[in-house]
Amino acid sequence: MTLPYERRWAVNNTRQFLVDLMDPKKTPRVPSAVRKEAYRNLKHYPGDYYMEKAAEQAPDIFGDWKNE
Numbered sequence: 001m002t003l004p005y006e007r008r009w010a011v012n013n014t015r016q017f018l019v020d021l022m023d024p025k026k027t028p029r030v031p032s033a034v035r036k037e038a039y040r041n042l043k044h045y046p047g048d049y050y051m052e053k054a055a056e057q058a059p060d061i062f063g064d065w066k067n068e
Helices: 004-022 032-043 048-057
Strands: none
Touching: 004 032, 004 048
């Protein structure tokens, strides 16, 4: 069973993974097609603002950040 804070961590960690995939210094030898796909996915990925809104509107999904 996934807990709300684990779900939030996974979304935030995945965002950082995609950002790192686009950086050749952090992830050398990654094909340009993979970097482009990371960019396309990240373009519409929820950032901090939307994750905070999601936590407010669906605390049972992403947890109560104020108490963690």
